[in-house]
Structure formats: structure tokens, C-alpha cells
Amino acid sequence: MPDETSTRVPVTYAHCEHITGPFFHGTRSALAVGDELVPGRGSNFHEGRVMNHVYFTAVLETAVWGAELATAMAGTGERGRIYVVEPLGPFEDDPNVTDKRFPGNVTESYRSRHPLRVVGEVDDWVGHDPEVLQGMLDNLSRMREQGLDVIED
Template sequence: MSDDARVPVTYEHHDHVSGPFLHGTKAVLRPGDELVVGHSSNFEEGRVMNHVYFTTLESTAAWGAQLSAALAGLESRGHVYAVEPLGPFEDDPNVTDKRFPGNPTESYRTRHPLRVLHEVQDWRPHDRETLGTMLDNLARLREQGLDVIED
């Protein structure tokens, strides 16, 4: 879909986005668990999150899983879960039209819970070199004070 044909996703207009929806994290979860706001950020120490983030793309969920695990100093690659949004959602403003025109990462956020349906076992992680480059870029942004999460 071209950027001109893209329909923005808002809390009032989100029904045109269909799943499956995915969430990448360092956390070990079970089917039926709910991801809710008010927990610490996986990416910014001391920050309590007002939104829960998710995507329709495996590669974007893989970033969430791998980065959160690496930043926590874990040896695991993290986890990717199939989730169900339990309320309305919107485009993630941290990437939509700020870093990328449109929303090519198909990233969304919600103030409502996400219900875990099951863990995705066969997701493909990004290779070590690419992950290392992303971690270096995040560190550089942090040093410059530019790692701001609009939440």
C-alpha cells in the first residue's frame, strides 16, 4: 500500500487492521496472561509505561524480544507471543512518520490489555551482527539524550 493510500490507525479508527498481532519481550508468559500498562519499560530504566506495544510483523516483534533480553543482560533471545488487543489501539508514534514514513513496522500501542494467546516458537531472530549494530545505535542515541520514548 502506498503512503498516500495508508489509513492512519487511531483509537477511533482501528478496525481495518487485522492480526495476527505479536508482542516481543524478555518476559516469560502463559496463555491467558494479560500485558497491561503500568510496568517498567524494557528499554528505559526507571520509566513506567502508559501503553503496551505490539505489531503484526514477526521481524518487529523479534526486535522487541531480542532488544529487551539483551538490554536486561539475559542470555536468551527473548520471547514472541501471539496476542489479542482487548481494546482500541493506535499507530505507535515512536516510529510512525517520525523515523519512517507511514508505519512500515506495523507497530501499534494501546492503553488496554493485550491477552497472550500462545508463544510463537518458530520466530526468526535477527542475526548477532545486526542486533549488535542496533544496540550500538541505541547506546549512541542514549548518550545524545535522543532515546526518548513518546508514551
């Protein structure tokens, strides 16, 4: 099996056309087909922080984590939502996971300064067992305590 980091073509604003999706966005927000996710909104993960990018993924499992963590951190007890989205402009690798936490971009996570249009919703996604989700929340809490939960936005 080839090393993904040596054969992978980085995704940049100038070179993203080779990534075709489908793309997903996990969130706690209720949206409708045709709605747009835009930069300049509050972060799902850092209260009071306004985000300069909109984040998305080509891996459903990554979107599941986004939906579950967003709702768990909000403390709503509700089920998150996963939308199928279409980028309306160029995008790049998410530097928060690409080569920082995972070599290459195995989570196929991206970000854009341009809107994402909601084109559908994934209703039948399966979440993680409560103890697995709690383990992730505990890990994020430890990272926050250590000052390691920095989001490069």
C-alpha cells in the same frame, strides 16, 4: 507501487477496526496463554520508566527485534519470547516509529492503553546474527548519548 503514506489510513483509537492482525509482542518475560500484558509496567528499554501503553505489531520481524533488544538490554543472555496477542480495546499507530523514523507505519507497530491477551507463542522464530544485533544496540546507545532515544508514551 503506490506511496504508502498517501494511501494509508492512520490507525487511531477511534478508527482501528480495519487492522485485524495477527498481532505479536516481543519481550523477555515468560507468559502463558490467557495472561494479559497491561500498561503501567516497567519499560524493557528504559530502566525505571513506567509505560502508559502496551506496544505490539502485526509484523513478526518487528516482534523479533523487540524480544532480542529486551533481553540484550537486560543482560540476561536468555532468548527472548514472542507472543501472539489479542488487543482487548482500541489501539493506535505507535507514534515512536510512525512518520518519525519510518514514513507511514511500515513496521505495523501499534500501542494501546488497554490490555493485550496472550493467545499463543511463536517458538520457531529466528533471531538476527550477533553482529547485526550488536549494531542495533550500538545505534541505540549512540541515540541515548545524543538524547534522541525519546519514547513518546
